[in-house]
Amino acid sequence: MSEERSLNFIEEIIENDLNSGKYETLITRFPPEPNGYLHIGHAKAICLNFGLTKKYGGYTNLRFDDTNPVTEKTEYVDSQQADIKWLGFEWKNELYTSDYFDSLYEYAVTLIKKGLAYVDDSTAEEIAELKGTPTEAGKDSPSRSRSIEENLDLFSRMKSGEFPDGTYTLRAKIDMASPNMIMRDPVLYRIKHAEHHRTGNKWCIYPMYDFAHGQSDSIEFITHSICTLEYVAHRELYDWLIEKLEIFPSKQYEFARLNLSYTVMSKRKLLQLVNEGVVSGWDDPRMPTISGLRRRGYTPESIREFCERIGVAKRENLIELSLLEFCVREHLNKTANRVMAVLDPIKLIITNYPEGQNEILIGENNPEAEDKGGTREIPFSNELWIEREDFMEEPAKKWFRLAPGAMVRLKHAYIVKCEDFKKDADGNVTEIYCTYIPESKSGEDTSGINVKGTIHWVSSKHARSAEIRMYDRLFTSECPDAEEGDFKDYLNSNSIEIIKQAYIEPYLANADKDARYQFIRKGYYCLDKDSTPEHLVFNRTVSLKDAWAKANK
Secondary structure, three states, X not given: OOOOOOOOHHHHHHHHHHHOOXXXXXXXXXXXXXXXXXXXXXXXXXXXXXXXXXXXXXEEEEEEXXXXXXXXXXXXXXXXXXXXXXXXXXXXXEEEHHHHHHHHHHHHHHHHHOOOEEEEOOOHHHHHHHOOEOOEOOOOOHHHHOOHHHHHHHHHHHHOOOOOOOOOEEEEOOOOXXXXXXXXXXXXXXXXXXXXXXXXXXXXXXXXXXXXXXHHHHHOOOOEEEEEHHHOOOHHHHHHHHHHHOOOOOEEEEEOOOEEOOOOOOHHHHHHXXXXXXXXXXXXXXXXXXXXXXXXXXXXXXXXXXXXXXXXXXXXXXXXXXXXXXXXXXXXXXXOEEEOEEOOEXXXXXXXXXXXXXXXXXXXOOOOOOOOOOEEEXXXXXXXXXXXXHEOOOOOOOOOOEOOOOEEEEOOOOEEEEEEEEEOOOOOEEEEEEEEOHHHOOOOOOOOOOOOOEEOOEEOOOOEEEEEEEEOOOEOOOOHHXXXXXXXXXXXXXXXXXXXXXXXXXXXXXXXXXXXXXXXXXXXXXXXXXXXXXXXXXXXXXXXXXXXXXXXX
């Protein structure tokens, strides 16, 4: 956005910290768990963390929070790295929480030696029951009184693999009457015999997020650990562990996560959609994943602009999906080449244009671009494909397209007049017969005829066929997570429409997989990864206007 904006609350904190000399260098981190693909909500966090160090100097680490070997995969690591780079950001250090497993283990031993952690043999159900309620204090576990020596011995034996999963946990010894439920002796380590994507079978005990996160921040000297509002209650534990371990005092700050209408953001729910075949994969163009948005034709510039527009707030709110669509329209309007594609074809025959004659016309690629985007050659002949909706047998009032006796301009070409049409046995119009005015050629028009309508077309002799995939919102509910019942009950059955045979300019036969195109009068499109030279496939990124808002007023 070109206009100046005021500082958000995190920028105010950072400026105060840097100006006061509290920190010489700003260091942030983006710490995704590699258990799924990143989505538009992560894009907001990425833009924030990397954007701050771009603005104020310093650097951002990429740290994979890989403390749960059951759900994490190298595939997810690779995809998350690719998404961050695609968005336009570079990290200084690629790190993993698993890099610190030895250090984290020693931190846990330090807490035990200080009498601040103990090994508990309570089951998960027993731990939950003893924790009490927000209005009732919890009760001490029978294991809480174990000696330091016994705790050190048991924790060492946990590490050596002596016990099966669920037998023991390591818990912090804090306050079972704390008004903050998280401070009621939280679990720091659990036993999990599972192969880790990086450390293999070296470890069978793994730190919980709350224990690993703050200590990893401290090891990396993170100055501002920025996370979403659900971690507000965890900040007290974050600070307590750093204080008791007497390590670098990283500080946590929370902002409102992105909630987007007609969308779910839970990686668990997105994984469910993938596993149950509701969508074709993590990069299905209907998914809110960064890879899905990229496949659909969104640009990194439009996503960064969207994140800039929604800003950084302290309160949760629901952002309209139409704002994201507006941002991509704004960017593509300036960058996408204009081309002609006919999605619902009907034949138009120009009866007075010499049969067998071909002509090359010149089309401007993008009148909105600073350099106009150059030009392209468009073949023209006496047989064209036009949109079925551009002809009306009995025209309505103020109808400016084709009808018996009516005249329109063919984009980049000539003015034609409808003389006749033909129907099949079912009464469907199959062919339209027109005459053209030779003196009306675009750019050279000397006919003196003015028409109000202009329609697009493709020469049938030169056209390439293509499959067109039209995408819409994945859910019919503005907030499917807030609805009663299963969130999948609100799936939009019309979220995809496939046009098996549309006709496109021959120019698009060599479409660039990274390019975006405006199909004139239809919307913005991009080449899909399923496309081959023999079978071209295009995805609609977004319509030219917000048709959803108009239809749902």
